[in-house]
Amino acid sequence: MIDKTVRALKPAALDDVERGRVGPEHDERIAAIMASDRRARRRFALPSAGVRVAAVAGLAASIAVGATVLENLGGTDENGRRRSVLPGFPTGAAADAAQVLDRAARVAEARPAGTPREDQWTYLEERSTSTSRNAGARAAGDPLVTSTVVTWQRVDGSRWAVKDGEGRIAFQDPRGITPRTDYDAVAALPADPARLLAAARAQSAKAPVAGAGGGPATLSYLNTILRDSVPRRRSRPPSSGR
Amino acid sequence: MxxxxxxxxxxxxxxxxxxxxxxxxxxxxxxxxxxxxxxxxxxxxxxxxxxxxxxxxxxxxxxxxxxxxxxxxxxxxxxxxxxxxDSIADRVVRLADERDATAWDTGSLVAERDVGLAAFAALPDRDAEILILTAWYGLGPARAAVVLGCSTATFFVRLHRARRRLACALDDHAVPGALAVVGESLEGQHR
CATH class of the missing domain: 1.10.1740 (Rna Polymerase Sigma Factor; Chain: A)
Structure with missing residues (x-):
């Protein structure tokens, strides 16, 4: 009788859910789950620990930015709830920032590229904290200064803008910016690690970083690409269903 | 694999x-x-x-x-x-629709649905969780123990206690005239 009473309390709506079919709308989610962990299992062999540390930091920043841009494209469902455009990406509040970035990283890895339009922009905000001294090591008691640089890059790489220290937006000719971080330029880079490193050394030598030799300039070149590269632009206009 | x-x-x-x-x-x-x-x-x-x-x-x-x-x-x-x-009882209320009242009325249950719900809501959520694993999902003790991460023996003990607490709560919430009927129906049902 106790079990019968408890059973009778079960809402019919839950039975509806449990008897439901898993339709084709789940295919993308299933694929994303399987792809996310498969990629996480790969380990990249980088030339040195220094480069690897910088590359990971840059990658985390770019993933977080990419997830922010794409997450706003989902629209709302029939109940007015915000719909996530990324399979498995939660629309509710995450328990903490680590959960958000972890999920964004997993989903961004699995998400097929190609949703931004050519006329959309990637927003990048960089905050850095350093000693106020112009050169030399920081002495105890030296004040630290945090600066923020805000840049925008059009997905097709044709325009670049930066917010100056007084909040004004200044557009820049992207031809003067190196390295190029639009998709076409990044896609043209060699996939082989040794050839990529050689290409990075050759390119960075053309526009040397102030005070750098070959190693730090190459590190900076690769870090910039990882940090600032934008998602692939759409090859066709978006369909009306999205 | x-x-x-x-x-x-x-x-x-x-x-x-x-x-x-x-x-x-x-x-x-x-x-x-x-x-x-x-x-x-x-x-x-x-x-x-x-x-x-x-x-x-x-x-x-x-x-x-x-x-x-x-x-x-x-x-x-x-x-x-x-x-x-929410508690499980809260979720029952939120998810309920007209089909649930009809199902209750045709279920030959001795208590009114609001009495049953009030008694269920009076339970600690851990008791409610154990009861729905068997009653809603049909899990036997061994399978339910896997869900809870405990031994089958421990599950039996927890299930027995949860059922006893619900029985007492049903007694407490039943209208006075139905108390005797509820008690007679539940007697001997404890396993």
Whole structure:
């Protein structure tokens, strides 16, 4: 009788859910789950620990930015709830920032590229904290200064803008910016690690970083690409269903 | 399962896809019994992500209790992080529709539905959780123990106590005229 009473309390709506079919709308989610962990299992062999540390930091920043841009494209469902455009990406509040970035990283890895339009922009905000001294090591008691640089890059790489220290937006000719971080330029880079490193050394030598030799300039070149590269632009206009 | 070859990888993907398609509705339903829709979907998604990552641990013959156990842990992790949540009784009220009142009336139950619900709501959520594992999901003691992460013997003890508490709560909430009927019906039902 106790079990019968408890059973009778079960809402019919839950039975509806449990008897439901898993339709084709789940295919993308299933694929994303399987792809996310498969990629996480790969380990990249980088030339040195220094480069690897910088590359990971840059990658985390770019993933977080990419997830922010794409997450706003989902629209709302029939109940007015915000719909996530990324399979498995939660629309509710995450328990903490680590959960958000972890999920964004997993989903961004699995998400097929190609949703931004050519006329959309990637927003990048960089905050850095350093000693106020112009050169030399920081002495105890030296004040630290945090600066923020805000840049925008059009997905097709044709325009670049930066917010100056007084909040004004200044557009820049992207031809003067190196390295190029639009998709076409990044896609043209060699996939082989040794050839990529050689290409990075050759390119960075053309526009040397102030005070750098070959190693730090190459590190900076690769870090910039990882940090600032934008998602692939759409090859066709978006369909009306999205 | 090893993933060293393309063939093994395809086997894993086929197996995982099969698990997902067969059990996603049940996992989502379990999560909805405890949390609102968006949280429940998060829990269901996290559950299958865990299942993929630990595919070798998923029992081939009976994945559901394992999956519900994972969902339960994800659910409890969210609660430990401070997320507000409803009790199971709250969820019953929120999800109820007119079909539920009709089903109750035709179920030959000795108490009115609001009495049953009041008694159920009076239980600690851990008791309610144990009762619905058997009554709602039809899990036997061994399978329910997998969900809770305890031994079968421990589950039997917890189930017995939960049933006894509900019986007492039904007595407490029943209208005076029906007390004798409720008591007679429940006597000897405890197992």
């Amino acid at each position: 090893s993933s060293g070859s393309t063939g093994d990888q395809e086997d894993e993907e086929t197996w995982f896809t099969s698990i997902y398609r067969r059990h996603y509705p049940s996992v989502l339903g379990y999560a909805l019994a405890h949390d609102r829709r968006d949280v429940a979907e998060d829990i269901a998604n996290e559950t299958f992500l865990t299942a993929w990552r630990k595919l070798g641990s998923v029992p081939a013959d009976d994945p559901l209790p394992w999956l519900l156990g994972v969902a339960r842990r994800h659910r409890l992790k969210l609660r430990a992080a401070g997320r507000r949540h």
